[in-house]
Amino acid sequence: MSMAGNLRKVTGLSKVGGLRKVARLARRRPRVDLSHPARSPLGSSVVNCVTYREGVRVPETGELVDVVQRVRKRGGGGFVWLGLHEPTDHEFAGIAELFDLHPLAVEDAIEAHQRPKLERYDETLFAVFKTVCYVEHEKLTATSEVVNTGEIMVFVGQDFVITVRHGRHGSLGPLREGLEADPEQLAKGPAAVLHAIADHVVDDYLSVTDSVQEDIDEVETDVFAENGARVDPGRIYQLKRELLELKRAVVPLSRPLEELATRPIRVVEPEIQAYFRDVSDHLLRSKEQISAFDELLNSILQAHLAQVTVAQNEDMRKITAWAAIIAIPTMVCGVYGMNFKYMPELRWTFGYPLVIGVISVACVLLHRGFRRNGWL
Known part of the structure; x- marks a missing residue:
């Protein structure tokens, strides 16, 4: 596809209108070197902006609209990966206009507190993932925080990936480095980045469930000890509350992954869909563990109440x-x-x-x- 066609496909504008739009945005915003990690043309919310061609990182300088324009002019396998952290309406307005993002998806990305989901807006795919991390603690109490959650929103187009992260954890820096170390996988385009993010999020689910199991084992041991009737039941209730928070992150993701793995989506090639099936299998294992933990905690609570009686x-x-x-x-x-x-x-x-x-x-x-x- 020609550069003008590619530009029209992504921005929804005519050839002349699209080029004028990019030029107008370029004049409106100051030129800043995107290669500097601490600087951004849109504010502190931009974590990184990198261009890839055939799986290899391409050094780019200049303002964001110039970078996007060069990628679209070259065509053929290049894409921009823009990473943001908790952007404001003002900071995201220019990005939404440049990449022609749907207003509803933009609102979800800024406001956060969304359920895991997958939505399609014309040529753009919008995915929401709930991230989780295990909060370390010396001893579980009735007020201990066990699971901390955040969110990653991903916009995927033919020549761009925009990730919007909310929360204190879930950094995608190590993930980006891992992908750059595998140019063959990264050369498969923006869908490969989407798969890597989904795989990264689900792997964190498995890691957190393993850590939660240790807390459950500890409570179970205390309950069935000699003085088990004296165990604070608030510890069991706290684990159930934290497990519910984990369940809200894991369970709703099943349907989006199923769509990515089975249904035809223009920006996701069939070759990438096979990878999503593997992620879906890992998610199923995490769901089964959470269900088993919930039943086990119910049994522990009933056993504790019986001991008290x-x-x-x-x-x-x-x-x-x-x-x-x-x-x-x-x-x-x-x-x-x-x-x-x-x-x-x-x-x-x-x-x-x-x-x-x-x-x-x-x-x-x-x-x-x-x-x-x-x-x-």
């Missing part, structure tokens, strides 16, 4: 047994405290020792009976 019953038996033992001297003392003139053995010299002896023998026999039956 058993412990309470044991305490009640002990209290009842001691109350029965104390009732004997209380009854005898109550009888002899009624100030009657004619009481049994009241004026006998050995009456008091006899009563004390009877009380003691009765209490000892009752105590032995309770111990024999496991009440004491």
Whole structure:
């Protein structure tokens, strides 16, 4: 396809109108060297902007619209990868205009807090991934944060990839380096970048589920220990809450990956779809682990509640047994405290020792009976 056709395909403008648009944007914004990682023509939200041709990184200088214009003029396998972190409306406005991004997708990318999804707008694919990371802690408590979530939004076109990241984690720097070390895979175009991001996100799911399993094993061990009834149930509830947060990130991603793996999409070649099927398999494993963890936590919680009930019953038996033992001297003392003139053995010299002896023998026999039956 010619440069003008490619430009019209991406921006939705005519040949003359598209070139005038790029030129107008170039005049509007200052020229800044994109190769410098700390500088950006759009503000601090731009993390990096790199051009690739046949899987190899191509050094580019100048303003963003100039870079995009050169890539489209060359055509044939080149694309721009623009990475942003929590951009504002003002910072993203120029990018949305340059790449002709749909307003609804732009709104989702800026606002964040989206469910994992996949949407198609003409020639552009918009994907949302929920990223997760495990929060390290010395000991799990009822208020410990276990799972922290973020988001990665990806715009994919014929000659561009735009990644918008939200959250304190999920950096794509190592992923970019890994792709650049494999030019053959990167040469497959923007869809290869989309696959690498999906694979990276799902691998993090597996890593987090493995770490969560260690916390669940720790709680399970404490619950079934000798003093398991004294375990704080808030730790179990906290794990269930954090597991629910992980579930919200993992489960909705199944359908988008299924679409990427099976349905024909113009910007995703059939060769890349096979890779998405592998990612979908990994996601299925993570979903199965989360479901198993949820059931296991329910079982642990029920076992803990049963232990608490058993412990309470044991305490009640002990209290009842001691109350029965104390009732004997209380009854005898109550009888002899009624100030009657004619009481049994009241004026006998050995009456008091006899009563004390009877009380003691009765209490000892009752105590032995309770111990024999496991009440004491």
